[in-house]
Amino acid sequence: MLTLEALSFAVHGKVLLSSMTSIIPxxxxxxxxxANGAGKTTLLRILTGELQATSGRFLIDHTDARSLSQSQIAxxxxxxxxxxxxxxxxxxxxxxxxxxxxxYGALWWRLSHRDHDIVDACLNLCQVDQLSERRVDQLSGGEQQRAWLAFGLAQEKRFLLLDETLGGLDVLAKQSFFKLLKQIASEGKGIVLTTHDLELVADYADRVVVLSHGRITYxxxxxxxLHNFLTSNGRQ
Structure with a gap:
C-alpha cells in the first residue's frame, strides 16, 4: 500500500502538487x-524517487520513502x-x-532458468507469446503496449506505473488492455494508470483519483x- 500524506512539490516557485493525501492500495x-498539467506525471516521478517532494511524504507500507535511496525505492x-x-x-x-x-545480476543473454520461466509467463499473460520473435517496432500499437506491459511485469515489482500508455490505440485495443490490467491487478499487482479514457475508467478501475491544478479533487x-462530480465540474 502507498500512502500520501500532505505531499507537495514545487519548482522555481511554481506549485505542481499541493497537499496530496491519499491511499493507493x-x-x-x-x-x-x-487535464494535461494536472500533476499526474509529476506524482509518478515522485513515487519512483526521480523527484523529491518539497513537503509532506509518502509511505511504502509503513516505511517513509524519505528514509530510502532512489535505488531502494526503485x-x-x-x-x-x-x-x-x-x-x-x-x-x-x-x-x-x-x-x-x-x-548486479545476470545480463539478458545469460538468463537463469527462473528468469526464462518468468519471461515465458509474462509473454503468455500479455498474449504476445506468438509474437516473441517479431521486432517490437514492427508491431501494431496495441501489440507494442502488451509487449511493454510484459516487460514491466517481468521486473516483478510490487507496483506497476503506466503513464498515458494508451495514446493512439483504437477503442477495442484500449478495452482489451484495460481488461488485462484489471486481471493483473486482481492477481496481486498494484497498478497505477494515468489516462483520459473516462468511459473505460468507469468500467474497469477499482479506484479513481482526480487531479486538478496539482490537487486531489475526488x-x-x-x-x-464520480459521474456527478465530473458532470458538475466539467469533465476533467
Whole structure:
C-alpha cells in the first residue's frame, strides 16, 4: 500500500502538487485522471524517487520513502513512461527479457532458468507469446503496449506505473488492455494508470483519483458520485 500524506512539490516557485493525501492500495487498478498539467506525471516521478517532494511524504507500507535511496525505492516500482520507444531491431522476447536485467545480476543473454520461466509467463499473460520473435517496432500499437506491459511485469515489482500508455490505440485495443490490467491487478499487482479514457475508467478501475491544478479533487470508486462530480465540474 502507498500512502500520501500532505505531499507537495514545487519548482522555481511554481506549485505542481499541493497537499496530496491519499491511499493507493495493492491488488487494485487505480486510475489517475485530469487535464494535461494536472500533476499526474509529476506524482509518478515522485513515487519512483526521480523527484523529491518539497513537503509532506509518502509511505511504502509503513516505511517513509524519505528514509530510502532512489535505488531502494526503485525495487518497488516498474514504470512505463509516455511515448516509450523500443531500441531498433529488438524482438519482443529480447525486450521482455530485458525486464530481468539489473546492474548486479545476470545480463539478458545469460538468463537463469527462473528468469526464462518468468519471461515465458509474462509473454503468455500479455498474449504476445506468438509474437516473441517479431521486432517490437514492427508491431501494431496495441501489440507494442502488451509487449511493454510484459516487460514491466517481468521486473516483478510490487507496483506497476503506466503513464498515458494508451495514446493512439483504437477503442477495442484500449478495452482489451484495460481488461488485462484489471486481471493483473486482481492477481496481486498494484497498478497505477494515468489516462483520459473516462468511459473505460468507469468500467474497469477499482479506484479513481482526480487531479486538478496539482490537487486531489475526488478519490473513490468509479460510481455515480464520480459521474456527478465530473458532470458538475466539467469533465476533467
Amino acid at each position: 495493492d491488488n487494485a487498478l487505480t486510475c489517475l485522471i485530469g 525495487h518497488h516500482f516498474s514504470i512505463i513512461p509516455q511515448d516509450v520507444q523500443p531500441p531498433p531491431h529488438l524482438t519482443v522476447l529480447e525486450l521482455v527479457a530485458l525486464g530481468r536485467f539489473h546492474p 478519490e473513490g470508486p468509479p460510481n455515480a458520485h
